[in-house]
Amino acid sequence: MSLNSKKSVFAILVVIAAIAGCAGRTVKTAAPMSSGGSMIAIEARGFKFSPNEIRVEKPGLLAIEMKNVSGSVQNFTLKDPRGNVLKNRDISPGGAVIVNVELHDPGVYQFYCNKYFHSAMGMKGRIVVGPQASK
Numbered sequence: 001m002s003l004n005s006k007k008s009v010f011a012i013l014v015v016i017a018a019i020a021g022c023a024g025r026t027v028k029t030a031a032p033m034s035s036g037g038s039m040i041a042i043e044a045r046g047f048k049f050s051p052n053e054i055r056v057e058k059p060g061l062l063a064i065e066m067k068n069v070s071g072s073v074q075n076f077t078l079k080d081p082r083g084n085v086l087k088n089r090d091i092s093p094g095g096a097v098i099v100n101v102e103l104h105d106p107g108v109y110q111f112y113c114n115k116y117f118h119s120a121m122g123m124k125g126r127i128v129v130g131p132q133a134s135k
Contacts, residue, residue: 025125026051030062037061042125044074044091047118049111052125059106059129064099066091075114078127081107088114106130 028051030038037060043050044066056062068074068091078087078101086109087101103109112124 025053027053027055029055029057032057033061033063037063039063039065041065041067042076043067043069044076044113044123045069047113047121047123049113049123049125054125054127056103056127056129059103062101062103062127064101065096066099067096068093073115074118074123076111077114078109078111080109081105103127103129106132108132 028040030040033039038056040051040054040062042054042064045068054062064076066076066089071093073093074091076087076089076091076097076099077085078099080086080103087099089097089099091097106129109127109129110124111127112119115123
């Protein structure tokens with residue numbers, strides 16, 4: 001690949017990443033479950049999660065129904081506020097999985113797709129746990 005071709009590909013990726021970053025947040029509050037904890041449904045499509053910001057009132061169990069409505073394998077990787085990976089699940093095209101995670105502490109938990117360039121293109125989000133979740 002020539003130097004000009006490489007520069008063109010890089011420029012296109014920068015523009016796409018900038019556009020994806022402008023997509024904004026879709027915020028949803030997790031619903032309480034009668035057995036305790038909370039639940040939420042998230043869709044993975046293209047280069048985004050919807051919603052991409054989840055609010056949870058307090059620490060505890062969060063059941064996440066991950067639906068992949070795209071035509072390619074997607075991934076859900078969740079890190080705790082300290083950056084430790086809590087969950088890492090691939091989701092087949094058109095498939096769905098239930099991800100149960102114990103959110104031990106208040107704070108911001110980051111999630112993203114670990115597939116090549118997906119996170120850089122905007123396929124990421126966060127789970128806000130605790131008092132700041134009501135803001």
